Amino acid sequence: MKIRLEVTYKTPKKTEAFFKSEEMPIGQALLITEDLEKTGRAKSITFIDDYDTTWKRKDLQKYLEDLETEPHDITVYFDGGYEIKERKAGLGCVIYYTQSGKAKRFRMNALVDELDTNNEAEYAALHLAIQELDFMGVHHIPVRFLGDSQVVIKQLNDEWPTMEEALNDWADRIDEKLKQMGIVPSFEVISRKDNGEADRLATQALKGVEVTSRSELE
Known part of the structure; x- marks a missing residue:
């Protein structure tokens, strides 16, 4: 499964912009999310899979953990x-x-x-x-x-x-x-x-x- 990110970005002067990423592996999406959050400027980050289903971050992390024990x-x-x-x-x-x-x-x-x-x-x-x-x-x-x-x-x-x-x-x-x-x-x-x-x-x-x-x- 691959994930794409939808990000609402907010500058210090409160200017907002909306971005969509290309599809990427779950691990990569989580790493990018962590990096964005460190800036303090990501107002919202949404995770969407191949079937246009929206995921919560904690559910993606659990999915990765479960994947290690599954084929x-x-x-x-x-x-x-x-x-x-x-x-x-x-x-x-x-x-x-x-x-x-x-x-x-x-x-x-x-x-x-x-x-x-x-x-x-x-x-x-x-x-x-x-x-x-x-x-x-x-x-x-x-x-x-x-x-x-x-x-x-x-x-x-x-x-x-x-x-x-x-x-x-x-x-x-x-x-x-x-x-x-x-x-x-x-x-x-x-x-x-x-x-x-x-x-x-x-x-x-x-x-x-x-x-x-x-x-x-x-």
Whole structure:
């Protein structure tokens, strides 16, 4: 989450001016606020988040304290594979995050048989990752989502139209879930090589190898 400041500034001769800042991390906003208050000329300072919600200073400070014990700095890799003959899809996701000052990784895959195309499998893998974020208690923070499916990424970024009804349903489901969780997503296309970890998990799922693991990183 990022914050912008709205400041009413008052000079010693009682001339007032109103300023709006650009968005910035919460910690930076609090530091600037502290510096402004030292001048004794900040008549009022308002904190506003990405959703135009107004925050009190003490609530922002508590949010930062709570954030240290909750998952943050999150990057998600996802991939889906599909076997046409058996009409089965393998889903894989890897979630890198920081919690309580430690770097961590969560890996998971799943085998599903109700999908019809590889593109659906890609969407389903992303949805699986978002569900896991929900279980982890992730909310109201930015999250990076990386995948090698140009179809999924470009459709979610509104760069390509979503013509197929099934894919449109997946896109709507994902948008709705992210809004419900308050997640501000960024979607990026990466190469298949860079997405190797999620790809292996999807392949393992198709081979019947189930993976669920959580670990701390060096």
